[in-house]
Amino acid sequence: MPAAAVPFTLPEGAPLLKVSDAVVSKVSGMLAEEGDPNLKLRIFVTGGGCSGFQYGFAYDEETKADDTTIEAGTLKVVVDNSSLQYMLGAEIDYEESLEGSRFVIRNPNAASTCGCGSSFSV
Helix, strand or coil, X not given: CCCCCCCCCCCCCCCCCEECHHHHHHHHHHHHHHCCCCCEEEEEXXXXXXXXXXXXXXXXXXXXXXXXXXXXXXXXXXXXHHHHHHHCCCEEEEEEECCEEEEEEECCCCCEECCCCCEEEC
16 A cells, blocks of 8 residues: 655754845846836646646736735745745745756645646646
């Protein structure tokens, strides 16, 4: 009989999400181009993708009642609590390479991920 999956728990004092300096730099520059100082980066999880769940990114002016706000340098990142449960302890990074540029999420809650890294299962 397979062992039951053990839910990920954060070590005492660990951040809810880690946002890299590369994300702060890239997104802060993109938000500055928008000219709206109230914009924040929203990260969310939805059903779909080839592994069951997929990550999404959007700009948002609103902070809703069930949102958690993470401040990383000058950047404010908002995540709704439903999504946060699947991303707790994840590291959000931004990479540029010869293949292109993309956001990368290293998620300790993901049991598996797809080849492109944009969807996962728990």
